[in-house]
Amino acid sequence: MPALNKWQLRGVTKLGNVLCPGTAKLPSFSSSKALANADRCYGYLTAEDQAGLGTLLYWLGIFPGGVARLLIKLVDTANRWPKFIAPLLRLLQIGLKGFIYSLYYSDAEIRKALGYVTSVQGVARQ
Amino acid sequence: MAKELVSHGWRCLMLEAGEWLDRTSYPTDEIDGNGRLYWGGGIELNHDASIGLLRPKVVGGGSIVNQALMDRFDSEAFHSWHQATGIDDFSLETFLPFYERVEKELHLEETPASAWNRNAHIFQAGFAANDFKCKPLRRAQKDCAWDQGNDCIECLNGCRRDSKQSMPVTVLKRALGLGLKLIPTFEADLIEEKHDEVWVSGNFTDGRRETFRSRHIVLAAGAMGNTRLLLQSGYGDKIPELGKGFYSHPQLMTFGRYEEVVDSFRGPFQTLKSDDPNFRKAGFKLENVFAPPVGLAMLCPYTGGRHQAWMESLRNLACIEVAIRDVSPGKIRLTKSGKLFIEKSLGQQDHIRMRAGVVAIRKIYEKTGAKEVWIGDTAIGLHLMGGCAIGANPKTSVVGPDFKLHGFPRIRVSDSSIFPNAPGINPSLTIMAMSLRAAGLWVKEEEGRIAGTQ
Numbered sequence: 001m002p003a004l005n006k007w008q009l010r011g012v013t014k015l016g017n018v019l020c021p022g023t024a025k026l027p028s029f030s031s032s033k034a035l036a037n038a039d040r041c042y043g044y045l046t047a048e049d050q051a052g053l054g055t056l057l058y059w060l061g062i063f064p065g066g067v068a069r070l071l072i073k074l075v076d077t078a079n080r081w082p083k084f085i086a087p088l089l090r091l092l093q094i095g096l097k098g099f100i101y102s103l104y105y106s107d108a109e110i111r112k113a114l115g116y117v118t119s120v121q122g123v124a125r126q
Numbered sequence: 127m128a129k130e131l132v133s134h135g136w137r138c139l140m141l142e143a144g145e146w147l148d149r150t151s152y153p154t155d156e157i158d159g160n161g162r163l164y165w166g167g168g169i170e171l172n173h174d175a176s177i178g179l180l181r182p183k184v185v186g187g188g189s190i191v192n193q194a195l196m197d198r199f200d201s202e203a204f205h206s207w208h209q210a211t212g213i214d215d216f217s218l219e220t221f222l223p224f225y226e227r228v229e230k231e232l233h234l235e236e237t238p239a240s241a242w243n244r245n246a247h248i249f250q251a252g253f254a255a256n257d258f259k260c261k262p263l264r265r266a267q268k269d270c271a272w273d274q275g276n277d278c279i280e281c282l283n284g285c286r287r288d289s290k291q292s293m294p295v296t297v298l299k300r301a302l303g304l305g306l307k308l309i310p311t312f313e314a315d316l317i318e319e320k321h322d323e324v325w326v327s328g329n330f331t332d333g334r335r336e337t338f339r340s341r342h343i344v345l346a347a348g349a350m351g352n353t354r355l356l357l358q359s360g361y362g363d364k365i366p367e368l369g370k371g372f373y374s375h376p377q378l379m380t381f382g383r384y385e386e387v388v389d390s391f392r393g394p395f396q397t398l399k400s401d402d403p404n405f406r407k408a409g410f411k412l413e414n415v416f417a418p419p420v421g422l423a424m425l426c427p428y429t430g431g432r433h434q435a436w437m438e439s440l441r442n443l444a445c446i447e448v449a450i451r452d453v454s455p456g457k458i459r460l461t462k463s464g465k466l467f468i469e470k471s472l473g474q475q476d477h478i479r480m481r482a483g484v485v486a487i488r489k490i491y492e493k494t495g496a497k498e499v500w501i502g503d504t505a506i507g508l509h510l511m512g513g514c515a516i517g518a519n520p521k522t523s524v525v526g527p528d529f530k531l532h533g534f535p536r537i538r539v540s541d542s543s544i545f546p547n548a549p550g551i552n553p554s555l556t557i558m559a560m561s562l563r564a565a566g567l568w569v570k571e572e573e574g575r576i577a578g579t580q
Contacts, residue, residue, distance in 0.1 A: 118392075
């Protein structure tokens with residue numbers, strides 16, 4: 001399975017803290033166990049998406065956290081931009097948020113904190 | 127299709143790009159669910175990233191990840207197909223016996239009101255207060271045992287108790303028992319016709335390349351999968367209509383926040399649908415629904431602290447989706463590097479339909495005491511249809527009334543890719559009924575051929 005390097009993981013954490021800064025009820029991204037899922041989630045991306053996201057995360061890992069904040073502010077304005085740039089910003093918005101939210105909201109403790117506790121009586125797992 | 131053919135003693139091989147999972151191995155969280163059960167790691171996007179397209183990749187396809195909603199088309203849907211294709215057989219009367227046969231293969235039921243969750247009750251109360259008409263959805267399910275605490279939302283990654291009547295526990299299981307061979311994790315990328323055979327080549331997940339040879343093939347990889355495979359194999363030059371007429375029933379999820387706990391994710395989370403002739407005429411339908419936290423977070427309109435505060439209200443959210451019968455056709459094509467490229471936008475008429483649905487939803491939330499209402503802004507396409515449209519005229523379609531690719535009698539297509547337009551109705555049951563019909567025509571043709579040579 002492809003793994004993110006330490007700079008890319010730092011990028012994930014910085015981005016995660018922008019998108020999930022924490023509340024009284026929910027921990028911040030870096031205070032949760034969400035990062036542990038990063039390689040697993042990254043492994044499911046297509047090779048092309050891995051290359052694009054990996055590069056972006058690397059640079060976010062190197063730059064100060066404010067850059068991740070600016071990037072998210074920018075992509076959140078996607079619909080206000082002209083048609084030649086808006087799709088790229090929307091793509092980034094969906095890609096970055098999708099990656100971070102997948103890590104954070106798949107975490108069992110976060111789901112429990114939200115009160116999202118579901119079950120199904122199935123059979124023994126393989 | 128395969129079950130029908132093997133039941134007549136035919137030797138069939140099924141090639142599937144996805145994994146062959148079962149109730150002991152279905153994913154249990156959203157990361158694995160999205161990553162293992164869908165193409166593109168969970169979601170694919172249209173040309174301008176304004177519509178998210180969900181395309182299952184697993185043995186059993188959509189029947190593993192959907193809510194097994196089984197509706198027959200109405201006479202209006204068939205009438206529009208008849209008009210679009212010039213094929214007389216598209217009528218409710220012709221399809222009735224096929225619907226009945228498919229329905230016997232599955233266990234269909236409506237969820238009793240005693241099992242509805244609070245979201246369903248809000249939906250029903252809102253409809254009643256506005257004098258809208260709704261009715262229970264008919265789902266392929268049995269023994270869901272909600273009274274024992276089972277939540278159907280868990281089964282969006284495959285039903286771990288086999289209550290959902292997915293293909294692997296129904297028709298496919300029977301087909302395998304009759305001798306069907308199934309090869310999973312094989313992604314076909316090339317079709318070639320050689321003499322009296324069709325060769326299908328592709329790669330296994332582990333990188334091995336393989337070619338399978340057969341007298342005939344049936345494509346059932348969906349609108350995007352079939353079109354891609356045919357375009358990659360060079361059929362675009364021979365069939366100009368290939369890839370045209372792509373529809374997806376784009377939908378928006380909407381949320382109303384209530385003072386009391388709603389717990390829309392509990393029990394059977396999708397139970398009711400609009401049944402209002404005015405809605406049908408206006409080109410939209412409504413259903414009560416919900417999404418697990420990752421999906422919900424993607425639909426949340428905010429970022430950062432405000433986003434998390436919204437997520438904290440998850441238990442107080444009711445949810446209604448509006449899905450439109452889209453009329454602006456999209457186009458599926460390949461980029462120079464061979465990647466799928468989906469040109470699909472909502473046209474003016476589509477926006478009018480979506481707005482009409484949102485107006486109705488706002489009235490439902492308003493009459494039932496919602497404190498706040500959010501309307502999503504990212505459309506999702508779950509019913510991927512067209513690209514290989516069926517029709518009597520080869521100049522305006524891809525597949526003929528006999529389900530054969532125009533000009534290529536050894537290649538048949540039988541799934542939602544042949545839809546000539548969007549019916550505005552959940553397509554699963556009709557896809558199955560249509561496949562039965564396609565198989566029946568084929569068997570009859572073959573029997574006639576054999577009789578003719580004797």
